[in-house]
Amino acid sequence: MRTVTAITASAIILGGAYVLTFGVPAPLQGVLGSEDARVTGPAGAGGAGPRQRGGATTVIAQPLALQPYEDVIRAVGSARALHRANVTTESAGEVVATYLGANRLVEAGDVLLELDPRAQQLALDLAQANLKQAQQTVDRYEQLRANGNLTLTEVALSEAQIALEQAKIEVEIAQVALEDRTVRAPISGRLGLSEVEVGDILSSNEEIVSIDDLSALLVQFELPERAIGLLQKDTTILASTPSFTGKVFEAEIESFDSRLDSVTRSITVRAQIDNSDGLLWSGMTFSVRLIHESGPLPALPATAITWSRAGSNIWIEEDGKAKAVPVVILHRRNETVWIDTDLEPGTMVITEGAQKLREGGAVEILGAVVEGALSQSDAENKAEVPS
Numbered sequence: 001m002r003t004v005t006a007i008t009a010s011a012i013i014l015g016g017a018y019v020l021t022f023g024v025p026a027p028l029q030g031v032l033g034s035e036d037a038r039v040t041g042p043a044g045a046g047g048a049g050p051r052q053r054g055g056a057t058t059v060i061a062q063p064l065a066l067q068p069y070e071d072v073i074r075a076v077g078s079a080r081a082l083h084r085a086n087v088t089t090e091s092a093g094e095v096v097a098t099y100l101g102a103n104r105l106v107e108a109g110d111v112l113l114e115l116d117p118r119a120q121q122l123a124l125d126l127a128q129a130n131l132k133q134a135q136q137t138v139d140r141y142e143q144l145r146a147n148g149n150l151t152l153t154e155v156a157l158s159e160a161q162i163a164l165e166q167a168k169i170e171v172e173i174a175q176v177a178l179e180d181r182t183v184r185a186p187i188s189g190r191l192g193l194s195e196v197e198v199g200d201i202l203s204s205n206e207e208i209v210s211i212d213d214l215s216a217l218l219v220q221f222e223l224p225e226r227a228i229g230l231l232q233k234d235t236t237i238l239a240s241t242p243s244f245t246g247k248v249f250e251a252e253i254e255s256f257d258s259r260l261d262s263v264t265r266s267i268t269v270r271a272q273i274d275n276s277d278g279l280l281w282s283g284m285t286f287s288v289r290l291i292h293e294s295g296p297l298p299a300l301p302a303t304a305i306t307w308s309r310a311g312s313n314i315w316i317e318e319d320g321k322a323k324a325v326p327v328v329i330l331h332r333r334n335e336t337v338w339i340d341t342d343l344e345p346g347t348m349v350i351t352e353g354a355q356k357l358r359e360g361g362a363v364e365i366l367g368a369v370v371e372g373a374l375s376q377s378d379a380e381n382k383a384e385v386p387s
Contacts, residue, residue, distance in 0.1 A: 056362035059353035061317065062304070063346045066296035069331045069338045071230065073290040077221025081212035081282045082272065085187050087112060090180040092203045100194040100209050106185045113196065113208055117181040124174035131167035138164050189213040212282045217273045218254060219286045222266040230292045231256055237271045239286040249273050249280070251288075297330060297338045304351040305329065305337060315350040315357050316343070317365055322350075322357040 093115035100112055141157045192210035196202070219239055223231075237251035251271035260267050271288065273280065304314050306324070313324040328340040343349075348365065350357065357363060 056320070056364040057322070057353060057356050058364045058366045059315075059317075059350045059357070061348040061365045062300065062351045064298050064300065064341075064343055064349050066345050067299040067336075067338070069294045069297055069299075069333075071292045071294070071331070073223060073227050073230070075221040075223055075288045075290070077219045077271075077286050077288055079217040079219045079273070079280065079282060079284045079286055081189065081214050082216040082218055083187050083189065083213035084282070085189075085211045087183060087186065087208045087211060088205050089113075089115070089183060089202050089208060090204065091115070091177070093181060093201070095196060095198050095200045095202060098194075098196060098198055100191060100196060102191060102193045104191045105189070106191060106211065107188045108185055110185045111182055112185055112191075113183040115181040115183075115202070117178055120174065120178040120181055124171070124178050127167070127170040127174040131164070131171050134160070134164040134167040183208060185211060187211055187213055214275050214278060214280070214282065217275050217280050217282065217284075219251060219271045219273060219288060221269055221271075221286075221288050222261075222264065223269050223290065225260060225265050225267070227290060228267060230290060231267075231269065236291045238289045238291065239271070239273060241280070241284050241286050243281075243284055244279070249286075294338075298341055298343070298345070299336055299338050300349055301351050302332065302335050302337050304349050304354060305339075306354050306357075312339075314339070314341070314343075315354045315363075316347060317350065317363050320362060320364075322359065322361045322363040324357075324359055 095113060096116050097114040098112070099110070106112070138157075138160045141152055141160050144152045145157065189211040190213075192212065194209035196208050202208075231253060235253060237253060239249045239251050240247065241249075251273045254270045254272040256270065257268040300314065305327075306313050306315065308324075310326060312327055312329055314327050316323050316325055325341065325343060329337050330340055331338040350363070350365075
């Protein structure tokens with residue numbers, strides 16, 4: 001007896017669960033005598049979910065709207081000067097004067113340091129004396145030839161002319177050696193710290209000071225593989241640094257690598273930031289946002305998407321019947337999806353109750369969302385992206 005009672009109770013519970021979930025089957029509705037005798041599921045009890053009315057599934061629809069998709073990719077990078085140089089000595093010697101004040105602005109060609117030039121000056125004086133003697137010898141030989149002196153051979157005149165050319169080259173070499181005793185700025189920019197002082201003995205090719213041209217900065221960062229397509233388009237780069245909280249700097253893509261890193265599957269990118277006001281420094285850390293906005297694309301709440309073996313679909317109402325339309329999901333963010341479809345904008349798409357529909361089944365639209373409305377979460381997300 002207990003077994004029969006248990007089986008009966010289980011059957012009643014299962015039947016009640018079915019009716020609460022799917023409603024009273026259509027054949028039983030006729031037996032019960034009226035449409036109002038059916039039982040709705042939990043969604044129907046609140047009036048917001050799909051319900052059955054006379055065999056038709058009640059749904060909520062929304063017009064298909066067009067909305068751009070904003071793709072935001074974030075990265076962290078470090079900055080360096082647009083142009084930079086490490087100044088070194090060309091020759092060894094004792095420092096006799098320095099002009100290496102840290103953070104001093106210099107122009108290309110400004111004197112930074114002077115080495116003891118006495119030996120080079122003497123070498124130049126000697127080369128100039130030899131040049132003068134060689135010039136006098138050539139002039140005398142040419143004068144003799146002009147006066148008809150037959151004892152002066154053509155060979156002697158040629159050797160004197162060669163000696164003159166060699167003397168000129170020696171003068172130029174001595175001048176270069178003397179100029180190397182004065183170290184000048186190769187580029188315009190701001191000097192870094194230097195430990196060189198008067199009296200120091202420097203060797204050749206020894207580093208003296210660094211110069212950074214801070215008129216613009218190059219921020220280098222890594223982007224994932226999916227960002228490659230964005231680098232080919234008109235892309236906006238926004239950069240911010242902890243040194244200036246709340247301030248956003250615009251940047252332009254200056255260059256990027258020709259290949260992906262085989263380990264990280266990322267690409268190295270450099271973006272240029274204007275720094276004509278001198279506010280930013282080389283070496284700063286930047287948080288970078290790469291933003292690209294697509295053209296208008298069909299957008300719908302994610303609840304409008306259903307899945308089948310063939311892929312993703314959306315549902316529309318056509319002559320009171322449900323019709324599935326295959327779509328391709330292009331992007332997804334929070335509760336909104338952007339799709340590829342041939343449907344015209346404004347087409348009413350079922351956004352609630354689509355999971356209960358069958359191809360060709362009767363459908364009744366209970367209400368419609370205002371055209372162009374988006375989910376609240378997506379609207380908030382869009383507001384976070386600066387224009």
